[in-house]
Amino acid sequence: MKKNRIVALAGAILMTVSMALTGCGGSNASQTTATQAAAGGEASGEKTFNMKLGHNMAEDHAVNIALKGWAETVKEKSNGTINIEVVPNGVLGSETDMISQIQGGALDMAKVSAATLGNFSKAYTAFSVPYLFNDKESYFKVLENQDLMKEVYDATADQGFRGFTWLDSGARSFYTKDREIRKPEDLKGLKIRTMDSQMAIDMMNALGGSATAMGYGDIYTAIQQGVIDGAENNVTALRDHADVAKVYSYDIHTMIPDIVVISQKVWDEMSDNQKQIINETAAEMSSNYKQAWKEFEDQVINDVKGKGVTFVEDVDIPAFQEAVKPIYEKLQKDEPDTYALCEKIQAAQK
The missing domain is CATH 3.40.190.170 (Bacterial extracellular solute-binding protein, family 7)
Known part of the structure; x- marks a missing residue:
């Protein structure tokens, strides 16, 4: 079937x-x-x-x-x-x-x-x-x-x-073995797989989690063996990981094309x-x-619900937005060109 x-x-x-x-x-x-x-x-x-x-x-x-x-x-x-x-x-x-x-x-x-x-x-x-x-x-x-x-x-x-x-490529959120993520504090002590990107690592540090960069193909085994507690990706990642990750929390932290x-x-x-x-x-x-x-x-959502995946929608997104403000401040100081492009992108949304 x-x-x-x-x-x-x-x-x-x-x-x-x-x-x-x-x-x-x-x-x-x-x-x-x-x-x-x-x-x-x-x-x-x-x-x-x-x-x-x-x-x-x-x-x-x-x-x-x-x-x-x-x-x-x-x-x-x-x-x-x-x-x-x-x-x-x-x-x-x-x-x-x-x-x-x-x-x-x-x-x-x-x-x-x-x-x-x-x-x-x-x-x-x-x-x-x-x-x-x-x-x-x-x-x-x-x-x-x-x-x-x-x-x-x-x-x-x-x-x-x-x-x-x-x-x-959808909106990226956190999914874990069994913990629901509703506020940044819920990430404390969790090892979360991220892409090999300094920005992704900085984001995890700002939110209180621990970033672990690894290839996509290694995520399933890493969660299964307890090397990591979860990952962050769009919801279609559950097509590959729903057997070992049972909670997807919609914090919608990035939309990366x-x-x-x-x-x-x-x-x-x-x-x-x-x-x-x-x-x-x-x-x-x-x-x-x-x-x-x-x-x-x-x-994918319809399929993985049948595997027992829980989707958490009542996430305190303003709390996450507040927690990552230091990233913008750091960009403005250390990478003014990138910060200027961020401003241009945000202006283009109006």
Whole structure:
């Protein structure tokens, strides 16, 4: 029955993401090339790009389904001059590994968290600042602000890659083996897995918990063996951890988008028409994915309730907001550029 639900959900997500995108065929590319096309490319004088796009989600995850649908659309609209093979499951390494591969010319594209990108540019660090966004509507308003996001995307161009679109990755909250988190004091003494991000570590320190950075794939065993007491992530993480984590508390401390990045070298070799195809189809994918993500979250919540997971909604969010104020004060003093971007992001929500 579970397998049937996953297949049905995958089909529903693909249909939602593809509503405004037209697909045809797949990609059998294996490595980046920039040669004259044998068919459509020769007629247009454009180069053909056979690329790989890596990410660390499973094949039936909403991210993979959306990216594969987008790749098919790009192939069709470019008359076969842009072919993208989507490689899921972390086969190509961690998010940091994939960025390094892009910088070294061994990979073309990747879907990574803005939190990971904060290790490469302070412009992305802003997205990991707790309680940056007023609500989900404000979050989308910022991500759809093309001028603001171009500033962010351009920030890593001198490091060999650039962003070009985003994917919703939900709101991050705490989930634990058995403790309900309603106020910051409830985190005292708990070891919580965070991403390998200084901002995430600073947040845990401010809230009174103990941050433990580790890979996503290690969380299940770490909770099971008592190495950590819980983690922080969007609700879909329970799809993998509901057997060992029975309480999810909606403190909604961050909304950190995923970003799709591309090699700057590859981008520079593309024609203006090809860049336009990438940008326009990616923007449609991002927009359609909002609904696909919501459906994915709803399905996971429904499934894990059957496994005995409790969802805590009466969280004292103002208390959490008060507790992280020192982070903003530290940013203003030590990282004024990041603080200025936070102010710009907050102004864009009005």
